[in-house]
Amino acid sequence: MKPFKVRLRFYGDLNVFLRSKAGDAVIERRLAEKTSIKDVIESCGVPHPEVDLIFVDDQTVGFDHTVEDDAKVEVFPVEELGTFDTDKRLQHFGISRFVADGHLGRLTRNLRLLGFDVAYRQNADDRRLLEVMACENRALLTRDRRLLMHGIVRHGYYPRSQNADEQTIEVVRRFNLSDLIAPFTRCLRCNAPLEEAAKADIIDRLEPLTKIYYDQFRRCPDCKQIYWSGSHFPKLQKRIDEIRSRAQGQA
Numbered sequence: 001m002k003p004f005k006v007r008l009r010f011y012g013d014l015n016v017f018l019r020s021k022a023g024d025a026v027i028e029r030r031l032a033e034k035t036s037i038k039d040v041i042e043s044c045g046v047p048h049p050e051v052d053l054i055f056v057d058d059q060t061v062g063f064d065h066t067v068e069d070d071a072k073v074e075v076f077p078v079e080e081l082g083t084f085d086t087d088k089r090l091q092h093f094g095i096s097r098f099v100a101d102g103h104l105g106r107l108t109r110n111l112r113l114l115g116f117d118v119a120y121r122q123n124a125d126d127r128r129l130l131e132v133m134a135c136e137n138r139a140l141l142t143r144d145r146r147l148l149m150h151g152i153v154r155h156g157y158y159p160r161s162q163n164a165d166e167q168t169i170e171v172v173r174r175f176n177l178s179d180l181i182a183p184f185t186r187c188l189r190c191n192a193p194l195e196e197a198a199k200a201d202i203i204d205r206l207e208p209l210t211k212i213y214y215d216q217f218r219r220c221p222d223c224k225q226i227y228w229s230g231s232h233f234p235k236l237q238k239r240i241d242e243i244r245s246r247a248q249g250q251a
């Protein structure tokens with residue numbers, strides 16, 4: 001087969017994945033055999049779960065589209081979705097359950113604080129992460145882009161920031177979760193939904209001052225951790241409000 005040339009242009013923040021940070025995010029690839037568009041895009045460093053719309057010579061295509069001649073390719077991230085009203089989008093919203101890799105403990109805690117279901121084990125290996133993702137239909141959160149490129153990953157996200165609060169805002173935006181935020185409803189330690197607990201049932205586990213000052217409690221049915229709106233509460237509430245308002249705005 002005669003070698004041919006593919007020119008790819010990446011839009012929005014997909015350029016964070018490109019090896020060359022310079023220029024206008026156009027990359028040229030020489031190919032000598034038929035190749036799926038998914039493989040061509042990933043050879044540029046961009047994981048497929050980050051890609052929401054692909055045009056090849058001005059036509060929308062799916063990941064399994066085969067490139068066999070000179071072609072002009074345009075690749076869009078999820079954030080630019082609003083621009084195109086098309087059923088050819090490759091990602092979809094409506095996902096609110098996640099599995100996070102072992103480096104994202106603080107992000108996991110934040111998302112649980114907002115009420116989201118995030119499976120997390122600090123020492124889970126890649127195989128285990130992919131298994132939980134596939135079996136429980138969760139989106140994979142990881143900063144390991146190789147892992148995100150794995151063929152069985154359908155939904156996933158690579159947090160751009162290294163800061164947990166920024167990552168939380170990114171995830172809420174990316175998966176359109178603002179309306180689903182339900183703070184203080186999930187165990188931060190083990191992810192189980194919390195239950196109301198009558199004070200009388202747990203009073204023997206409370207510190208003396210907590211017994212005096214607080215009347216409303218929630219308990220984790222799995223790890224038995226008890227939660228109440230103690231002195232740390234206003235500070236947490238403020239952080240949650242800030243995350244929520246920043247996730248809704250563009251600031």
Ligand SMILES: [Zn+2]
Nearest residue numbers: 187190220223
């Ligand atoms: Zn728990």
